[in-house]
Amino acid sequence: MHTQARLIAVTHPKGGVGKTTTTMVLSAELAERGHRVLVADCDAQASASAWANAAPEGKPFPAAVVNLSAYAGKVHREIQKHLDNYDFIIVDCPPGLDSLSPQSVILVADLVIVPLPPSPADLWAARGVKRLIERGADFNPALKAVILPNRVVRTSLSNAIMQELSEFGIPLMSSRLTNRTAYQEAVVSGVSVSALGRDAKAAADEVKALADEVLALLGDGK
Ligand SMILES: Nc1ncnc2c1ncn2[C@@H]1O[C@H](COP(=O)(O)OP(=O)(O)OP(=O)(O)O)[C@@H](O)[C@H]1O
Ligand SMILES: [Mg+2]
Secondary structure, eight states, rough: OOOOOEEEEESSTTTTTTHHHHHHHHHHHHHHHHEEEEEEOTTTTTTHHHHTTTSSSTTTOOEEEEEOOGGGGGGGHHHTTTTOOSSEEEEOOOSSTTTTHHHEEEEEHHEEEEEEOSHHHHHHHHHHHHHHHHHOOOOOOTTTEEEEEEOOOOOHHHHHHHHHHHTTOOOOOOOOOOOHHHHHHHTTOOSSSSOOGGGGHHHHHHHHHHHHHHHHHHHSSO
């Protein structure tokens, strides 16, 4: 049966919260499972594209990457051109509350993932994304949105914020990415976390759990 790609937007108005990291580790994991995956890089900084280009000779980044940052508020139309050729399209959104691409991608997305480090400043900034999602849901009632705790550390402040996050109004994923250098290494070298081998096993397990949960949320058993 012919099916169209499921569209996942990774967005948060604040810089440096882990949007590109989430996009790259998730897309690599899904691609290594045999799915056809496209990363739509909507950030003019083009980090996703740059990091995929850093892949070793002869071992390309497992997902395809296309830079769509020039399309800004028209990016949803451009993405739709790729729907027939992929199983998943994962959109790395730029930071900034006024950016047009997150607003336009949310109109056509199946799932929005909001990476969120459990710190007070990041929690504050996430209120903007909540408004963005609520507005998007008016036009796209099937839209699902979840928070992915990122760079989680085991401190009492972090635990307290995680508790607060669970009451934020956007469901919290059960998976989380803890603070690990393996994520930095994998992403800057254009490889999947599992390609880093045994030393990165704990990170690879977190990414597998993330991919399993995303597939369950999309509910198609792909
Ligand atoms: N779980 C993690 N553990 C360790 N380092 C992380 C983790 N997540 C992200 N980082 C690091 O934090 C920095 C910012 O992450 P990333 O580039 O993914 O954020 P971003 O939200 O895409 O930023 P921008 O808004 O600038 O595009 C990077 O150096 C990245 O390697
Ligand atoms: Mg980024």
